[in-house]
Amino acid sequence: xxxxxxxxxxxxxxxxxxxxxxxxxxxxxxxxxxxxxxxxxxxxxxxxxxxxxxxxxxxxxxxxxxxxxxxxxxxxxxxxxxxxxxxxxxxxxxxxxxxxxxxxxxxxxxxxxxxxxxxxxxxxxxxxxxxxxxxxxxxxxxxxxxxxxxxxxxxxxxxxxxxxxxxxxxxxxxxxxxxxxxxxxxxxxxxxxxxxxxxxxxxxxxxxxxxxxxxxxxxxxxxxxxxxxxxxxxxxxxxxxxxxxxxxxxxxxxxxxxxxx
Amino acid sequence: xxxxxxxxxxxxxxxxxxxxxxxxxxxxxxxxxxxxxxxxxxxxxxxxxxxxxxxxxxxxxxxxxxxxxxxxxxxxxxxxxxxxxxxxxxxxxxxxxxxxxxxxxxxxxxxxxxxxxxxxxxxxxxxxxxxxxxxxxxxxxxxxxxxxxxxxxxxxxxxxxxxxxxxxxxxxxxxxxxxxxxxxxxxxxxxxxxxxxxxxxxxxxxxxxxxxxxxxxxxxxxxxxxxxxxxxxxxxx
Numbered sequence: 018x019x020x021x022x023x024x025x026x027x028x029x030x031x032x033x034x035x036x037x038x039x040x041x042x043x044x045x046x047x048x049x050x051x052x053x054x055x056x057x058x059x060x061x062x063x064x065x066x067x068x069x070x071x072x073x074x075x076x077x078x079x080x081x082x083x084x085x086x087x088x089x090x091x092x093x094x095x096x097x098x099x100x101x102x103x104x105x106x107x108x109x110x111x112x113x114x115x116x117x118x119x120x121x122x123x124x125x126x127x128x129x130x131x132x133x134x135x136x137x138x139x140x141x142x143x144x145x146x147x148x149x150x151x152x153x154x155x156x157x158x159x160x161x162x163x164x165x166x167x168x169x170x171x172x173x174x175x176x177x178x179x180x181x182x183x184x185x186x187x188x189x190x191x192x193x194x195x196x197x198x199x200x201x202x203x204x205x206x207x208x209x210x211x212x213x214x215x216x217x218x219x220x221x222x223x224x225x226x227x228x229x230x231x232x233x234x235x236x237x238x239x240x241x242x243x244x245x246x247x248x249x250x251x252x253x254x255x256x257x258x259x260x261x262x263x264x265x266x267x268x269x270x271x272x273x274x275x276x277x278x
Numbered sequence: 279x280x281x282x283x284x285x286x287x288x289x290x291x292x293x294x295x296x297x298x299x300x301x302x303x304x305x306x307x308x309x310x311x312x313x314x315x316x317x318x319x320x321x322x323x324x325x326x327x328x329x330x331x332x333x334x335x336x337x338x339x340x341x342x343x344x345x346x347x348x349x350x351x352x353x354x355x356x357x358x359x360x361x362x363x364x365x366x367x368x369x370x371x372x373x374x375x376x377x378x379x380x381x382x383x384x385x386x387x388x389x390x391x392x393x394x395x396x397x398x399x400x401x402x403x404x405x406x407x408x409x410x411x412x413x414x415x416x417x418x419x420x421x422x423x424x425x426x427x428x429x430x431x432x433x434x435x436x437x438x439x440x441x442x443x444x445x446x447x448x449x450x451x452x453x454x455x456x457x458x459x460x461x462x463x464x465x466x467x468x469x470x471x472x473x474x475x476x477x478x479x480x481x482x483x484x485x486x487x488x489x490x491x492x493x494x495x496x497x498x499x500x501x502x503x504x505x506x507x508x509x510x511x512x513x514x515x
Contacts, residue, residue, distance in 0.1 A: 245478035252472030
């Protein structure tokens with residue numbers, strides 16, 4: 018997934034980040050401009066397009082009838098997938114999902130699932146037999162860094178906009194949707210990059226190309242943590258982890274306001 | 279998410295008799311395979327895990343090699359018989375993700391710049407699983423790499439902490455993982471106290487997180503002592 022980057026540029030980005038500034042003029046705790054658009058596609062039960070700077074991700078929600086998992090007979094099912102389609106970057110290729118796409122899907126899924134965002138018990142129709150299966154599909158249109166936060170934001174926005182299809186004698190009527198999908202929590206993901214000895218929020222593409230390590234955390238409205246993922250081939254110290262978590266919990270409060278329609 | 283119904287702590291003891299700060303019994307052995315450049319076998323509670331290391335060796339396919347350093351590749355795989363419900367052979371999304379984070383947990387200690395255009399291949403096979411396989415796998419893989427003589431800055435030791443019945447506990451076993459409220463796997467390169475793996479799911483308050491993080495790091499240090507002892511046992515003259 019990495020593009021080749023000249024050493025001179027690598028050094029330049031590191032130097033500028035370590036001096037407390039960034040290439041695009043942001044501070045260490047600033048996001049790029051974030052935009053959310055909801056309900057873009059009539060065919061989907063819910064959808065959202067989120068852009069963070071140049072990164073654009075669409076999340077689409079589709080629902081079908083299916084069977085519950087045997088160990089959770091009274092709960093609906095959530096399935097999350099992500100596609101890094103070739104239009105989004107010269108380094109993405111067509112074909113089955115590779116590790117970076119799988120990681121995005123699983124980290125987003127963990128944030129939504131572990132926070133209890135979807136009230137899955139309300140998606141049960143006949144216990145042990147029939148439940149709603151919610152497909153959450155992420156489509157990355159333009160990759161300019163920080164897919165994790167854009168994808169989680171798009172996912173929760175799409176879920177909040179989703180309306181349940183009508184059910185009539187086991188027939189799903191997709192063009193008659195009324196009740197909103199039961200959403201009871203709004204997980205927010207914040208991603209930090211460690212570049213040299215400095216940890217900055219929302220890495221751009223260039224910053225991702227030079228980062229040593231990455232830390233994504235998902236928080237819920239109470240400020241509790243519900244998911245975390247370190248990435249990258251470098252490491253964090255204990256102090257860096259604790260400090261980054263405090264920054265992330267604060268930042269998530271700000272971001273959550275964007276979800277209010 | 280919390281699941282109701284099973285009491286995991288009674289009279290201060292866990293279902294297997296452990297206290298909250300206790301690891302499961304761990305056994306380690308290195309040099310267990312003949313053909314691999316390095317290998318290790320770890321039994322961690324009910325987990326049985328084999329790791330092998332090959333390299334540095336020529337990269338296939340060629341286009342993934344790096345002109346200025348070695349690459350590290352990890353394949354984490356579960357045997358179909360390693361879990362109660364047979365696992366379909368081959369990589370699923372979980373294995374792909376664990377392979378990726380394991381690679382990123384081990385790569386920071388490898389002196390990759392010494393071996394341009396080569397690969398260090400690490401294979402982790404889970405033969406019997408009971409929660410904590412990624413931590414046991416990373417621990418075994420680090421031993422296999424040391425056994426193979428890969429130049430490394432440090433070892434990597436891994437351990438998880440979690441939350442059961444509202445209390446932070448070290449090293450969750452299967453039942454605790456299923457009915458517990460949170461899990462936090464961590465890997466540590468102990469010499470410079472570098473955290474190279476950090477994942478979490480469930481629910482922690484800020485304070486609980488710090489407690490669990492400290493506990494997991496403490497667990498890593500205990501595992502590290504066992505790793506050193508295991509290596510010394512084979513190589514000390």
